[in-house]
Amino acid sequence: MNQTEGSMAEVGTPSPAEGHDHSPVAGRPAAVSVAGVTKTFGSGASAVTALDDVSFEVPQGSFVSLLGPSGCGKSTMMRLIAGLQEPTGGTITVAGGTPDEQRRARDFGIVFQQPILFDWRTVEENVALPLQIMGKPKAERQERARELLDLVGLKDFRNHRPWQLSGGMQQRVAIARALTFAPPFLLMDEPFGALDMMTRERMQTELLSIWSRNPGTTVIFITHSISEAVLLSDRIVVMSARPGRVMKVIDVDLPRPRTDETRDTKEFVDIEAEIRQLIFSQEHR
Amino acid sequence: MKSERVRTVVAPIVFLAVFVAIWQAHVFNDVFGLEEFAVPLPDQILSAFTDDSDELRSAFGETFLAVGLGFALGNGLGFLLALGLLALPDTVAQRVGGILGAVQALPIVALAPLVALWIDASTWFKATTVVIMVFPAMSVYAYRGLTSVDPTALELARSIDASGWQVFRYIRLANAVPHVFTAMRYSVVLSLIGVVVCEILRSADGLGYHIHDALQRFETPQAWAAVVILALAGIVMYAALLVIERLIVPWSFRKS
């Protein structure tokens, strides 16, 4: 089975008017509020502080990145928001409730760095997994799964097995699966980290396209790539190395839709430089 | 996490204590309708260690002489064979390795009667059976260890003009150590099985014979005591190998 990339043309480029809220991000209500959050692992002498007094807000329907070097606690932060772990101190509010409440209400679609697809299921069955767990009837599951596979451009691969697909394709399946039950939040932990540079850049523009077709979804995105964060996000929370602290919160005002050409614009390069300076100055303190 | 460590230690101890207590209270015998001559109580087994300890002790010696002999010779032979394979061209060595792997999967225990045809002397009969059971596994593992070296390491060695002996000693041998220990641990059980099969087959001496003999004399606790010794010995040998490996090559214990 040759692992050809699914046709990118099927995904298409979004039209500017396509259901996307283009109001300034800062003016919207906060979907997620992180206030003074601290997270320590272990106790006593061997305690490790992953996060130290972290605060930021994620506006409704926006794309927010947590950017920082490895080990700065950003993955931990995502898990705290998702209700998978509890903070040691501070509070997190998600859509008016606690992260755990929203987790149980299945508010979060999560994509990890590894696709985590089940080998014993076909691509379509993998995408349908959350719906099956929620007890939806088979016909409904299938239809919805195919809809999403179409969205990510893998309609023709629905009866394939995960290992027959390339890394990029597998991640697209994982994204489709995360969106199956239309969660209000999409949480992504360095989803393109395991891919090569070229596939990665392709996936970035594709993610924007997919997101534009799911308007209203709030995306929280973890990365250590400055250019990736600038291209994708409305807001970037720049974090320092362990213990993780917020260095600065930057609102990225670049117009949407953003494409590959956006990477070459002056505004893009300026923002990139600003962030790089910020991180650089931190390291040389 | 601390509570996890506590649990790993406490849980089996509690389980064992409860199990032995239930057993001593005659519960298993009652529930399954078994006489004490079939399933003795723990205290009877314990007293078997003290009562007839002479017989048990000499049986232990006979068995473990053969176990030790077979274990040492079998593993030694296996390792030498792996070294020999190293000298052969790759394709041939691969084939031989494949054959050895297949041999290892066979029910070698069935060879015991065959070996009995060849060798009369009791201890050598047992030891030879063990050697036959043990050496294929060791040669396969050792060969794999000697050859599964990172090619980059070999390139590095070539680039600093290391001699063949240096390459062997510092790279291949070091790489092989964990594999060799794995094979040795695997051969502990095989050695015990091999020796006991021989003893039961030929009814000569050792713990295997002791089990058979004790049962004939209706001294069931003695037989159970012998089984306990065999089990404990196996565990001790296994643990000892783990400890020795950790002392020699502490770095191979990174969590993989």
Next chain:
Amino acid sequence: MSESRRDTLITAATVIAILAVWYLGAALVQAGDDPLAEAKLPFPHQVIDVIFSNTGELGEASWISLRQALIGFVIGSLVGIVFSLVMAQGEWVESAIVPFLLAGQMVPMIALVPIVQNIFQNDDVTRVFISAFITFFSVTVAVVRGLKSAPPSAYELMSSYNTGRLQRLRYLEIPAAVPMLFTGLRIAAPLSLVGSVLVDLAGAQSGLGYIMLAALTAGGPTGSMLIWGAMVILIVLGFLLAQAVVLSERIVAPWQVQMRAKGA
């Protein structure tokens, strides 16, 4: 195509080489005066001759050993699977029992044979029990490992779907355990046959092991040769059992086989 042809040639050459060594060895051994020499290392054709001259006796004994081994294998597997599922329910339960499972694998099964025989006083039941015992350990250790083989992110995924423990078991842990289950079964299948034969060696009055034992003690050169016949059958049967397990994996979980072929 030349790669696989080369492989076939090498395999053929290997087989010929083995046969040649065997013939040579047998010739050397039988060149002397030893009356038992023929039985110690017969020529390959002598072994085949022995098997075909005694098909009735060997066949019957094989069937006895095999039948009990299969029953024991099935029982041991089922008990092992159920036991593993129960153990997976509680961390304390698992921590309590796993050390004993590992220790139990250290016990030489053969030592238990006389004791079990003493309890049941019945050859067939003893064979089934020993085979089941051996299979149980192999399967349980494999399934317990398999149930925990899913990566932590998979658990986080299930947590984000708010699954309960049973759902996690059903959708994640049990399917994840299937490959290891088959590995355990594949190892246990020939071993359960060995267990059955061990019972014979330890004094049962029938079966392949009994033939070996009888050939050894009663013997003479022709009688002793029967050992080889029985042994070859034992080895072939063991191999076929393992292949049967591999085949059933192909039926139950075809994707596993495909994955391995791909090197995934």
